[in-house]
């Protein structure tokens with residue numbers, strides 16, 4: 001069962017229930033359509049539209065807008081439609097990014113959305129944000145993690161981050177016995193300590209924190 005470290009069991013069970021109930025739900029970004037068991041579900045925006053008495057008349061608005069701001073009405077209609085399209089595709093991507101990050105953190109990188117896969121760096125278990133909204137998703141998760149870590153560990157982490165050239169303070173064991181940051185060999189004694197997940201192990205060559213690749 002999918003669960004995030006430290007979450008209440010009620011949340012895990014509720015998520016599982018939702019996932020099972022909607023396991024056959026398909027989403028089509030074109031037109032923002034949802035289909036469950038062959039039946040199309042109304043999207044929230046479509047339901048909202050039903051209660052709006054005067055639909056947005058873009059032709060009329062574009063004429064007024066062009067009078068005030070210059071350009072032709074056609075120009076503004078094109079701008080608005082492109083903006084709406086951009087917001088929709090970005091929304092879909094941000095959603096996929098957040099979901100993929102959740103799977104990655106829960107140790108299921110194989111469930112990363114295909115559209116996000118080009119942003120995934122398996123050797124560092126890193127999902128690169130490529131637009132500001134994805135960055136915000138990452139920042140939010142980072143802040144949530146940082147809140148659970150004591151101040152001394154956090155300041156050590158920040159210090160290492162600043163001192164290493166690629167700003168990766170935490171690396172996993174590479175190829176069974178090497179540091180994932182500087183690729184120098186880790187002594188067998190240290191490997192055992194890393195595997196135990198009990199204390200912070202620092203690479204004696206580069207100063208990075210080394211973690212067990214299976215540890216989340």
Ligand SMILES: [Zn+2]
Pocket residue numbers: 179180181182183184203204205206207208
């Ligand atoms: Zn190292």
